[in-house]
Structures are given as C-alpha cells and as structure tokens.
Amino acid sequence: MTSTLRRRLLASSLALAASTLLPLPAAAADKIKVAAIYTVPVEQQWVSRIHKALEAAKGRGEIDYVFSENVTNADYERVMRQYAESGNKLIVGEAFAVEAAARKVARDYPATAFLLGSSGKPQAPNFSVFDNYIQGPAYLTGMIAGGMSKSGKIGMVGGYPIPEVNRLMHAFMAGALEVNPKVSFTVSFIGSWFDPPKAKEAAFAMIDKGADVLYAERFGVSDAAKERGVLAVGNVIDTQPQYPDTVVASALWHMEPTIDAAIAAVRAGKFVAADYGKYSTQKFGGASLAPLGTFEKKVPAALMAKVKAREKAILDGSFTVKVIETEPKSN
Secondary structure, eight states: OOOHHHHHHHHHHHHHHHHTTOOOOHHHHOOEEEEEOOOTTTTSHHHHHHHHHHHHHHHTSEEEEEEOOOOOOHHHHHHHHHHHOOOOEEEEEOOOTTTHHEEEEEEHOTTTTEEEEEESSSTTTTEEOOOOOHHHHHHHHHHHHHHHHHSSSEEEESSSOOHHHHHHHHHHHHHHHOOOOTTTEEEEEOOOOOOOHHHHHHHHHHHTTTOEEEEEESHHHHHHHHHOOEEEEEESSOOOTOOTEEEEEEEEOOHHHHHHHHHHHHHOOOOOSOOOOOGOOOGOOOOOOOOGGOOOOOOOSSHHHHHHHHHHHHHHHOOOOOOOEEEEEOO
C-alpha cells in the first residue's frame, strides 16, 4: 500500500468516526414528549385553546404531542399515570374536578412536569397550575353588550358557578353596568361543560323574558340567539365566522404564552411548581378583545371609543378589572 493511499484511508476513517460524534439535529434533540388529558371534546371552547397551542408547538417541531379527550373523572388518574409511565416529560390538562387524584399522581412522578388548569395553588416540586384570566376583555365585551342592548335585559348562560366562570361573568356584568347602569341580568348555570341543547333551551327562556343580548359562556347559546334574531357575546374563542349576524364581540383566550413558557422550562430543565396564570392576561398576550368583524360599522363609534379608552387603561395599568369569584346572581 502506497503512503498516499494509506493517508487517504486514514483520513476517511477519521472523518467517519467524527461524524458519529456529531450532535443530533436540534429539532430531534430538543423535541419533548407532551401528553394532554381532556374531560370534554377538543372542540369545547376552553379545551380547544390548550389543544390549539399544543398543536402549534407540534407544528414547529418542538414537541411530540398526544392527547385523550372525553376522559371521565373516574378514569382521569389512570390516564395520567399511563402517560407518565410512557415517558412524557410534560402532561397538560384540567384538574378542576379531580384535584386530589391529579396531585397524587404528580407526587408519584416527581421527574415529570404537570401543568393543569386548577383553582388551587402549585404543588412542589412539579405540579404547576394555570387558568384563563381573561377578565379584561370580558369587561370590554360587557361594555359593548350594555351599549347594544335595546331592552336593557341581558341573559347569561354558564356551565358551573366555579371561580373560573364567575370572575368572567362578573367582569362582563361590570362592563355592561358602566355603559348602562340600569341594565338587568338573568343568570343560569346548566350543570355541564358541554351540553349545547341544554344551553340553548336556557337561552330561549331568557329571550322569552325580554333579553336581547346573551352572554354565551357555553356552546348552544349563540344558536338560540341566531334563531331568535338577538345578539350574543362570545367567550374564550371567536365564533363570529359561524354567527356573522349574531356574535357582536368575544373575549378571547390565547393559551400559547402559557404552553410556550412551560415547554421552555422543561427543555431548560428548570420546570418547577409555579402559577402560570399571568400568561393568560392581556399583558402577556394571553387574552384579547376579538375584532368586531361584521359588526365593525354596526357598533356605534361613540361606544367603541369608550371601549378602546377602557382597554388602554387596562393595558397601562391605570384601571384594574375587579376579580370577583362568588356566584353571580340574577338581578
């Protein structure tokens, strides 16, 4: 073997050896296994925001994402454990009806990060909580509702009177009262997170009593409003494309800031028990007032000027929407 050939073979061997020591591409090395557990369909308003944010992270190549929907409360703990045992580094979901079970699972898997919607506090070392603190835009939609109502009667249909729902309803009511101090409210809870027919019937009853604007905290309310020719205000998601002549405004929840912060913490190895609630506020881009769309020229300019002024005050901190979490009542 000539010395030249020997050098070439040696160089090739070294190059091949070096190539095996190169780091994996960033996308493959950094991708995190994430699982989500939902007690309702992913189409439901609240859950759809979480699902959308996780799908966006998956689309960017940051995570491997799997989920289970329509999981019963009785089966929630089993599914959580199954996902933890499967090597998922981050588990997301809602623990409102399964607090004790969810927190027990988190204690049993301290190396797994848990991020769950909860009315409670974080639990060291790995159970973080979040919520939809969108009371700012809820107040603004209340102002629009109060200004658009001709009868001065507003109907409000909710799922359950829990703090997460109550605070948004109270914010909406306060906004409506700022514009029209004489407005009255009829409040009803249907006892379900996903029962559009029941929500629709509750809305019909309110319309029969004179309500000409409905607060649609649940699916089904806007359908009733559309059928009877009254207005509706959306919650969490923007449904105006589906109800262009009905939904006048919506308070939107953007879960992306929360999910992105959690993923970054897991990737950095710095995930700890924390309250992620702040990421759902307007300040962090977690909430906003939906564009008026088809109602752009239907809502009086003077009313929108008041809304924009109040929005500016909320954003700059000169006005704070009160957080009231007791059950709202009809007046």
